[in-house]
Amino acid sequence: MEISKPTSLMMMLFAIMLCFLQAKSQGVYCSNPYEQCFQKYIMCPQECPTTGAANSMNRVCYVDCSKPLCNSECRRLGPNCYHPATGCHDPGFIAGDGFVFYFHGKSNEHFSLVSDTDVQINARFTGHRPAGRSRDFTWIQALGLLFNSHNFSLEATKVATWADGIDHLRFSYDGQDLVIPEEILSRWYSPEKDIKIERATKMNSVTVTIKDKAEIMVNVVPVTREDDRIHKDHNYKVTSNDCFAHLEVKFRFLNLSPKVDGVLGRTYRPGFQKQAKRGVVTPMVGGEDNFRTSSLLSHDCKTCVFNGLSGSIRWETEHALLDCTRGASSGYGIICRKE
Numbered sequence: 001m002e003i004s005k006p007t008s009l010m011m012m013l014f015a016i017m018l019c020f021l022q023a024k025s026q027g028v029y030c031s032n033p034y035e036q037c038f039q040k041y042i043m044c045p046q047e048c049p050t051t052g053a054a055n056s057m058n059r060v061c062y063v064d065c066s067k068p069l070c071n072s073e074c075r076r077l078g079p080n081c082y083h084p085a086t087g088c089h090d091p092g093f094i095a096g097d098g099f100v101f102y103f104h105g106k107s108n109e110h111f112s113l114v115s116d117t118d119v120q121i122n123a124r125f126t127g128h129r130p131a132g133r134s135r136d137f138t139w140i141q142a143l144g145l146l147f148n149s150h151n152f153s154l155e156a157t158k159v160a161t162w163a164d165g166i167d168h169l170r171f172s173y174d175g176q177d178l179v180i181p182e183e184i185l186s187r188w189y190s191p192e193k194d195i196k197i198e199r200a201t202k203m204n205s206v207t208v209t210i211k212d213k214a215e216i217m218v219n220v221v222p223v224t225r226e227d228d229r230i231h232k233d234h235n236y237k238v239t240s241n242d243c244f245a246h247l248e249v250k251f252r253f254l255n256l257s258p259k260v261d262g263v264l265g266r267t268y269r270p271g272f273q274k275q276a277k278r279g280v281v282t283p284m285v286g287g288e289d290n291f292r293t294s295s296l297l298s299h300d301c302k303t304c305v306f307n308g309l310s311g312s313i314r315w316e317t318e319h320a321l322l323d324c325t326r327g328a329s330s331g332y333g334i335i336c337r338k339e
């Protein structure tokens with residue numbers, strides 16, 4: 001039998017169309033047997049079809065194979081500095097309820113951002129003081145985490161000039177340096193799987209998850225002359241021997257106890273008084289002495305409540321965790337908070 005010309009032409013067109021459709025959306029195969037979605041192939045949403053390249057809204061496809069729903073979502077690359085629970089710039093913090101405040105701290109000192117009975121998150125500030133200014137300009141240079149009798153630190157490496165093709169992150173777990181391959185979504189788990197580090201992009205952007213406690217999105221960025229220009233009122237006057245590579249941080253918390261303290265943590269306390277209207281910047285006055293720790297991995301500040309005990313009281317059940325997960329997947333930037 002002979003196929004007429006118009007039919008074969010149509011079939012060819014159809015085949016081309018199929019190929020085109022298939023190439024359009026990508027997915028992620030979950031290959032880790034320890035994760036919930038093992039052996040599933042999860043398709044990316046149409047709005048952000050690939051994990052590699054950001055769409056026009058600076059979003060990429062994101063799949064967390066350890067989440068119960070096994071679905072994908074579009075995520076912004078790096079933290080959005082205008083969402084709650086962030087610490088950006090000359091650290092401006094946005095609390096869980098949208099309350100904006102500054103905590104300047106001091107250059108080369110350490111402060112407790114979150115101190116709860118079973119988790120402690122500290123920050124080391126970097127910065128400088130241009131001549132004639134009364135205080136340091138500061139940025140977050142490193143984060144130190146204590147949990148389940150383990151410790152973890154993440155630092156922005158100090159460089160004179162910023163180079164785009166270089167990773168400026170350094171990690172350590174229990175005092176040992178960690179090497180995490182520079183690949184999108186490359187992951188590292190602690191032996192007990194209580195902490196996970198995942199690169200969001202090849203370099204300079206990771207998500208740190210402390211199991212059942214917190215998710216921390218981190219970007220490393222330099223202070224640029226552009227910042228200097230935009231923040232005229234600040235006039236950082238960056239020096240030529242240091243670009244002040246620092247961290248932009250966004251937190252999501254699960255299961256914080258009512259005792260939680262720290263610069264950001266205390267804003268999650270049930271009785272925390274709103275000191276300002278939403279979105280209105282109120283510089284935080286003082287308080288430094290209450291939050292200062294003697295090192296990146298110490299919990300010796302005046303208001304620290306971390307007791308270093310592993311397996312301390314669990315505040316919520318699995319259900320609350322699932323609800324939080326669901327909430328976050330519907331739109332990134334939702335704060336999961338025990339009411």
Ligand SMILES: *[C@@H]1O[C@H](CO)[C@@H](O)[C@H](O)[C@H]1NC(C)=O
Binds near residue numbers: 150151175297
């Ligand atoms: C981090 O953990 C390791 C291993 O438990 C320990 O030897 C080290 O002293 C800890 N570091 C700090 C600063 O607590």
